[in-house]
Structure formats: C-alpha cells, structure tokens
Amino acid sequence: MDERVHPEVRRIADEIDTMEIRGAATIADAVARALRTQAEESDAIDPGAFRGELRAAARTLYETRPTAVSLPNALRYVLRGMSSTTVEGLRQNVVESADEFCARLDRAQADLGHVGANRLRDGDVIMTHCHSTDALACVEAAVEQGKHIEAIVKETRPRNQGHITASELHEMGVPVTLIVDSAARRYLNDVDHVLVGADAVAADGSVINKIGTSGLAVNARDRGTPIMVAAQTLKLHPGTMTGHTVDIEMRDTDEVIDDETLAELGNPTVKNPAFDVTPPRYVDAIVTERGQFPPESIVILMRELFGEGTTEPWVEP
Numbered sequence: 228m229d230e231r232v233h234p235e236v237r238r239i240a241d242e243i244d245t246m247e248i249r250g251a252a253t254i255a256d257a258v259a260r261a262l263r264t265q266a267e268e269s270d271a272i273d274p275g276a277f278r279g280e281l282r283a284a285a286r287t288l289y290e291t292r293p294t295a296v297s298l299p300n301a302l303r304y305v306l307r308g309m310s311s312t313t314v315e316g317l318r319q320n321v322v323e324s325a326d327e328f329c330a331r332l333d334r335a336q337a338d339l340g341h342v343g344a345n346r347l348r349d350g351d352v353i354m355t356h357c358h359s360t361d362a363l364a365c366v367e368a369a370v371e372q373g374k375h376i377e378a379i380v381k382e383t384r385p386r387n388q389g390h391i392t393a394s395e396l397h398e399m400g401v402p403v404t405l406i407v408d409s410a411a412r413r414y415l416n417d418v419d420h421v422l423v424g425a426d427a428v429a430a431d432g433s434v435i436n437k438i439g440t441s442g443l444a445v446n447a448r449d450r451g452t453p454i455m456v457a458a459q460t461l462k463l464h465p466g467t468m469t470g471h472t473v474d475i476e477m478r479d480t481d482e483v484i485d486d487e488t489l490a491e492l493g494n495p496t497v498k499n500p501a502f503d504v505t506p507p508r509y510v511d512a513i514v515t516e517r518g519q520f521p522p523e524s525i526v527i528l529m530r531e532l533f534g535e536g537t538t539e540p541w542v543e544p
C-alpha cells in the first residue's frame with residue numbers, strides 16, 4: 228500500500244471493494260469525496276508531491292472494482308481541474324472540482340428521474356433487477372407526479388440487492404411483490420416496463436449491468452415488454468469509443484456458497500460474475516439527464532461529452 232494515501236481514502240477503497248459502498252452513482256460520489264479528503268489533508272511541500280499523492284489516491288480507488296465506469300469518470304472529473312502552480316491552489320482546485328462533481332451528480336439524477344417518469348403511466352407495473360438509484364429516481368418522480376406505480380422486484384442473487392429496492396420502493400408508497408430471480412419470466416406478462424440501471428454503457432449501446440439483466444431483457448423482448456435503462460451520462464464508457472471492452476468483475480465464490488456446503492458438494496468450481504452485457508437490440512431506451520436515447524444513438528452523446536478520447540490521470544507520467 229502506498230504510504231502517501233490517506234487512511235480515509237483507504238477506508239473508502241476497502242468499503243467499495245467489499246461492497247459496503249456500492250451502486251455506480253454512490254461509488255462515484257464516494258471517490259470524489261475521497262479525493263477531496265486527500266487534497267484537504269495533504270501536507271505535500273511542493274506541487275509535484277501533491278500531484279503524486281492525488282495520483283496515488285486515485286490509483287488506490289481505481290483498483291477496487293473494474294466494471295462501473297462511473298468510478299474512473301469521477302476520478303477524471305476531479306483531477307482534470309488541477310491547473311494551479313502552487314500546493315494551496317491545487318488543493319483548492321480539487322476541493323472545488325469534487326464539490327462541483329457531487330452537486331452535478333445529484334442534479335443529473337433528479338433530471339434523469341423526470342425524463343424516466345415521463346415513460347411511466349398511471350397504473351403501470353414495473354419489474355426491477357438489483358438496486359439502482361438512477362432507476363428509482365424515475366419511479367420517485369413518477370410517484371411525485373401523482374402516478375400509481377406497482378413493482379415486481381427480483382431479489383437478485385447472490386447479494387440480494389433487490390431487498391434494498393423493495394424497501395426503498397415501500398418507503399415511496401409503491402406496492403411491492405418480491406420474487407426469486409428464476410420467476411421473472413412467469414411474471415413478465417403482468418409488467419408494463421422492465422426498469423434497470425447500468426454500471427456502464429458502451430459506444431454501441433450495449434448495457435453492462437448486474438448479472439441477470441441480459442436474460443431478463445431477452446425474456447422481456449420475447450414477451451413484448453419494453454426495457455428501459457436509467458443511466459446518467461456518468462455511466463457512458465469513453466474507452467469503448469476507441470475499441471476497448473468493458474472488464475466484467477468476477478467476485479468471490481463465498482458470495483454464492485459457504486465453504487462447508489461447497490465441500491459437501493464435492494468442491495465444484497463456482498463462478499460469480501457480477502455483471503453481464505445486454506446487446507442494444509434488447510433495450511428500448513436509455514434514459515439520461517440529457518433526455519432519452521435509443522441505444523444505437525448513444526455514441527453521438529458520447530462524442531459530444533468526451534471528444535474522441537480521455538486521459539488516465541491515475542497513471543504515473
């Protein structure tokens with residue numbers, strides 16, 4: 228571990244790794260705040276040392292989870308503001324960029340919620356997968372507009388983030404039916420929209436989200452149920468414009484089965500991918516704070532936002 232990295236940054240990195248801090252937008256908010264702390268608490272004596280510290284902190288955060296692109300996008304946003312030639316000026320740059328980033332994140336989610344709410348009609352039933360603050364922002368805005376929405380919530384093995392979704396929907400006054408993941412197809416006939424979030428959206432409009440999303444989308448398409456992805460522009464993956472693919476995180480097997488039960492089964496190999504890729508043809512709309520897009524046209528927005536490339540400010544020059 229790099230000694231220059233502040234203990235608070237390490238704590239946040241650990242909590243992202245163990246998923247106490249999870250969800251693409253929440254992770255982005257946490258890493259921006261972590262860089263802010265690193266800058267505020269830095270006792271670097273010259274600008275070079277300060278930049279090196281921030282780079283080391285960013286690298287520690289970057290290496291926690293590989294799939295949610297909101298994480299590197301947040302690091303880029305905060306670090307690109309470092310333009311001063313003095314330590315005090317650089318500190319100020321980072322604090323201001325981090326605050327601006329967190330405020331934009333909140334605003335983007337609220338704006339996205341209003342766009343998504345327009346797709347929902349009074350009396351609609353949605354089906355959710357995992358827990359997405361972007362997706363729930365759409366439901367919250369629809370409820371605030373006075374629409375009655377009901378939800379069928381998939382539990383989302385192995386970590387059961389569906390329980391968080393069920394509880395938050397209940398707090399909004401949305402009646403919830405909780406189902407096991409394998410019951411999704413059975414209930415799709417009762418559903419007006421599948422509504423999910425995203426950890427990353429690729430330039431071709433593919434949606435990278437919690438494992439099980441692609442199977443749900445294929446089944447929904449088969450039943451004619453529209454699939455709506457709520458993803459603020461922070462989830463757009465700039466690297467996919469230049470041919471990079473999105474790395475799918477493989478997590479520990481103990482999330483799936485405990486060691487004792489595994490031994491009783493003769494120690495089969497266990498695979499635990501956290502995410503999968505839903506091709507654009509199974510997605511009806513990607514809802515962002517900039518409006519809704521058919522997945523095939525999302526690259527136009529990406530070019531506008533990122534140009535043709537991005538930097539990796541956590542890499543040593």
Ligand SMILES: O=P(O)(O)OC[C@H]1O[C@H](OP(=O)(O)O)[C@H](O)[C@@H]1O
Pocket residue numbers: 249250251252253357358359360361362388423424425426436437501
């Ligand atoms: O940014 P928001 O919409 O909150 O979440 C986006 C996505 O993050 C989650 O991943 P994980 O639970 O961190 O593995 C889910 O896949 C969810 O759809």
